[in-house]
Amino acid sequence: LNEILLLSGGIDSSALAAWRRPAQTLVIDYGQVSAAGEITAAQAVASELGLPVAVLRANCSAVGSGLLAGAAPDPAAPVEEWWPFRNQLLVTLAAAWALPRGLTNVVVGSVAGDGRHADGTVAFYDQLDILTAAQEGAVRVSVPAIGMTSGELVERSGISDSVLAWTHSCHRGPVACGDCPGCNKRRGVLHDLRRLV
C-alpha cells in the first residue's frame, strides 16, 4: 500500500503501527520540546515491531506555541497543548519526505478523542486528503483509527505489552512528567485496559 505512518512513539501511533505494519514509519522533530523522547520511543517501538523508522528534523519551533513549544498558548488555542496548524504541518513534511521515496499514502494516528482541536477531526482530514491528492504526486492521507478511542485502537491493534511499554506521550519533555495532558491520557488508557499494571 506504500504506507508511511507518522510515528510519535505515543500509544495511538504505536498501536496503529502494530496494526497496519506500514512500509515505513517516520518520526519528526519539528522543534517540539518532547522531540528527544518521541524519537527514542519511536525507534524502540519500530525496532520491537520490526518496522523501518526514519527521523526527519525540521525545526519549526519559531512558529510553535503552547505546551509542546514550551511556551504560552496562543490566544486561539482550544487546549494548552495546541500547536498552530501542527497536523497540517506534520502531514505536509511527511508527504514531502515520502514522495521521492515512492510512498504515497500518509497514515496518521489520530483517534476519536483528538477532536478537541479542529485538526484532529474527520472533517479536517477529509479536506487535507483532498488537498494533498490534488497536488503533484497525488499523495493520500488516511486516519484509520479516527472512529476509535485510544483504548479501542490498542485492543484492535494487538500491540504487545513489550511494545506498549516503550511508548512515550509526554508533552513537556524527554522524560515523562506524569502530569500533562499526554501523560494523563496515556495513564488513563493503560489503566482502563489494565495494561502494564
Ligand SMILES: [Zn+2]
Ligand atoms: Zn507529561
